[in-house]
Each structure stands twice: as C-alpha cells, then as structure tokens.
Amino acid sequence: MQASDAAEGEPRPGRIRKPVGWSMITIGVLVAVSATLVWRRDGIGGVLDILTHDVTLFGGILPRVLAGCLLGAFIAEILPHEKVSRSLGPNSGLKGLLIGAAFGAILPGGPFTAYPVASALLTVGADFGATIAMVVSWTLIGYGRAVAWELPIMGTDFTLWRIAISLPLPVLAGALGRFVYVRMYPKDAVE
Amino acid sequence: MSAALLIDLILWGSVAAVGFIAFQRGPKVLKASLREGSMDFINIVPRIALGVIGSGYIAAVIPQQIITGWLGPNSGWFGVLAAVVAGAATPGGPVVGFSIGAVALKAGGGPPQVLAYVIAWALFAFQRLLLWEIPFMPARFVWFRAAVSIPFPFLAAAIAMAIGKP
Numbered sequence: 001m002q003a004s005d006a007a008e009g010e011p012r013p014g015r016i017r018k019p020v021g022w023s024m025i026t027i028g029v030l031v032a033v034s035a036t037l038v039w040r041r042d043g044i045g046g047v048l049d050i051l052t053h054d055v056t057l058f059g060g061i062l063p064r065v066l067a068g069c070l071l072g073a074f075i076a077e078i079l080p081h082e083k084v085s086r087s088l089g090p091n092s093g094l095k096g097l098l099i100g101a102a103f104g105a106i107l108p109g110g111p112f113t114a115y116p117v118a119s120a121l122l123t124v125g126a127d128f129g130a131t132i133a134m135v136v137s138w139t140l141i142g143y144g145r146a147v148a149w150e151l152p153i154m155g156t157d158f159t160l161w162r163i164a165i166s167l168p169l170p171v172l173a174g175a176l177g178r179f180v181y182v183r184m185y186p187k188d189a190v191e
Numbered sequence: 192m193s194a195a196l197l198i199d200l201i202l203w204g205s206v207a208a209v210g211f212i213a214f215q216r217g218p219k220v221l222k223a224s225l226r227e228g229s230m231d232f233i234n235i236v237p238r239i240a241l242g243v244i245g246s247g248y249i250a251a252v253i254p255q256q257i258i259t260g261w262l263g264p265n266s267g268w269f270g271v272l273a274a275v276v277a278g279a280a281t282p283g284g285p286v287v288g289f290s291i292g293a294v295a296l297k298a299g300g301g302p303p304q305v306l307a308y309v310i311a312w313a314l315f316a317f318q319r320l321l322l323w324e325i326p327f328m329p330a331r332f333v334w335f336r337a338a339v340s341i342p343f344p345f346l347a348a349a350i351a352m353a354i355g356k357p
Contacts, residue, residue, distance in 0.1 A: 023321040023325045023326075024238055024321075026321060027242055027321055028245075030249055031245030031248055031249065034248035034249045034252045035245070037248075038252060050247040050251060051244065053247060054243055054244040054245075054247040055244060057243055062236070064202060065232060065239060066228075066232050067202045067203055067206050068202075069228045069231040069235065070206050070225070070229075071205055071206050071209060071228075072228065072231065072327075073227040073228030074212070074224045075209055076224070077213055077220050077227075078216060078220070078224075108205060111319070111323040111324075112239075113202060115323055115327035116327050118327075118332075119327050119328045122328070122329065128336075132335075132339060132340075135336060136314065136336075136340065136343075139314060140310065140314070144198060145313075148198075149285045149286055149289055150289050150309075153286070153292075153293050154296070155293075157357055158305075161351075162310070162357065165306065165347050165350045166347065172343070172346075173343055176339050177335065177339040180339060
C-alpha cells in the first residue's frame with residue numbers, strides 16, 4: 001500500500017498530442033459545406049443566427065470543458081494503479097463491469113467530463129471492457145442528459161421506458177467488449 | 192437553469208475534491224496534474240470550438256423529413272436498421288437526436304424504431320465520435336467501443352417489441 005502510493009506520487013510523463021488530425025479536417029469540411037448550404041438557403045442572416053446561438057453555447061461549455069480536463073488529469077494522477085487494475089482490470093469479472101457501469105451512471109457533467117475520466121481510467125489500469133461499461137452507462141443511463149434534454153423533448157413515458165430497457169446494456173456491452181478484446185489482442189490480455 | 196447550476200456545482204466540487212487529494216500527495220503531483228489538465232484543455236478547445244459552433248449548420252441542413260419517414264410504424268426490422276444508420280448519421284450535441292425522435296413519434300413513427308434511433312444516436316453518432324471522443328480518448332478505444340456498441344440498438348428494439356413498450 002505505502003510502496004504503491006509512493007510510486008503513484010511520481011508524476012506521469014506527459015502524453016503526446018496531435019495538433020490537427022484527419023477527424024478535425026473531416027468535421028471542418030462538413031461544417032463548411034453545411035454553412036454554405038445554409039447561406040444559399042437562408043442568406044447571411046441565417047448564417048449569423050446560427051453562429052450567434054452556437055458561440056453562446058460554446059462560451060457556456062468552455063468552463064465545463066476545463067473542469068472535465070482537470071478532473072481527468074487529477075484522477076489519472078491520484079488513483080492507485082494497482083487497485084484500479086484489480087477492480088476494473090481485465091480480470092475484474094462481472095464486478096468490474098458493474099463498478100464501471102455504476103460509475104458511469106453517477107458521473108456528473110457531459111462529454112467534457114465523461115471522456116477525460118474514461119481516458120484517465122484506461123491510463124491507470126482499467127481494461128477496455130470496464131471502460132466501455134462506464135462510457136455506455138454514462139451515455140444511456142446517466143441522468144445529466146436525460147433530465148436536461150430527453151424528459152422535456154421526448155416525454156416522461158418514452159424516457160423512462162428507454163432507460164429501463166437500457167439498464168442491462170452497459171454491462172452487456174462491456175462483456176462483449178472484453179470477449180472480443182482478448183480475441184483481437186491476445187498479447188495485451190496476458191499480464 | 193437551476194439543474195445546470197447544480198451540475199456545475201457537483202462538477203467543480205469533484206474537481207476541488209480530487210485536486211485536494213492531489214495537493215496532499217505533494218506539490219509535484221498537483222503541479223503535474225494541473226499542467227496535464229491545462230494542456231488537454233488548450234489542445235481540445237479548437238476542436239470543440241469547431242464542433243460546437245459548426246454543428247448548428249450541420250443540424251440546419253439535415254433532411255429531417257427523410258429520417259422521420261424511415262421510422263414508420265410498419266417498417267419492422269428494416270425500419271430498425273434504417274433507424275440505426277440514421278442515428279449514426281445524426282449530428283451529436285445534446286438536442287438534435289431527441290428532437291428528431293420526438294418529431295418521428297408525433298408523425299406516427301414506430302416506438303421500437305424511434306427507440307433504436309435514439310439509442311444508436313446516443314451510442315455512436317459519428318460526429319460525436321470524431322469531435323468529442325477521439326480528442327479525449329485513445330483512437331483505438333473509440334473505434335473499438337463504437338463497433339462493440341452496434342448490436343445494442345437492435346437488442347433494445349427487440350426488447351421493446353417483445354414487451355410492447357414504450
């Protein structure tokens with residue numbers, strides 16, 4: 001315990017980051033084409049309307065993105081590698097998938113929290129299966145999006161049934177992920 | 192508005208809590224995490240700017256009538272398949288998929304098909320994968336996770352058809 005904590009005290013080396021990838025170029029092209037179509041259909045007014053709305057949205061999201069990045073970085077530094085590997089690693093069994101799913105369901109915030117935290121979990125020893133259970137659970141069962149958006153738009157009946165039917169999916173997705181992973185990457189699984 | 196405030200409070204409360212634990216581990220750990228987190232932030236902001244500011248345009252030109260037409264009540268498993276494809280093609284963001292789903296329900300779409308659409312959109316909307324997941328997580332994990340998720344909208348539709356809900 002003490003020894004592992006001391007080892008965890010050493011800061012991890014920084015990750016290498018790609019400045020502009022093909023994913024950004026794809027989105028950029030999509031946005032440019034769509035904006036041109038909007039301009040031809042609705043004129044410059046239509047373009048500016050959407051721009052104003054989205055810039056406002058972006059300004060509101062920014063502080064949360066910062067919070068998510070910090071949360072992910074702190075978690076990657078402070079979580080003890082050994083414990084995470086044991087409870088969320090490749091050999092954590094159904095319990096690991098359930099912990100991942102429960103964690104995803106209670107995680108506050110939006111994609112700006114969920115994805116950095118998922119990445120941090122992978123860094124400190126969670127396997128693909130448990131992390132898939134966490135991300136899928138955050139997506140399908142997490143209360144944030146359901147309360148803020150789905151309930152008002154889709155109605156209570158649909159939303160509650162949608163969530164009830166989704167309940168088993170995170171663990172199933174995690175189990176399927178684990179099943180496929182050990183067959184796709186047999187070398188990684190031997191640890 | 193108050194729900195958003197509450198989420199912000201929980202979020203920053205969590206940041207403060209884990210930050211305090213890092214601080215107790217020593218200033219070196221705190222500084223390293225702050226540096227990592229800020230670098231992630233700086234790296235991600237341009238992508239998010241492009242995605243958030245751009246997705247309004249993508250949503251504005253998407254042919255909603257075509258998508259809702261695919262999800263008819265008698266469309267059966269073909270409708271479910273069409274719903275899954277449409278869900279993957281719908282832009283991310285918190286609203287678009289739900290709005291189209293709601294329109295489809297009102298226009299007489301089949302509930303299992305709409306369910307499959309909403310779940311497919313939540314699980315693997317292509318734009319969200321590119322914009323949100325790839326910048327934050329290892330690409331190998333993102334594609335693996337998306338591929339593994341493909342059966343689940345179908346499973347959800349099957350459950351909905353079996354129990355006759357929603």
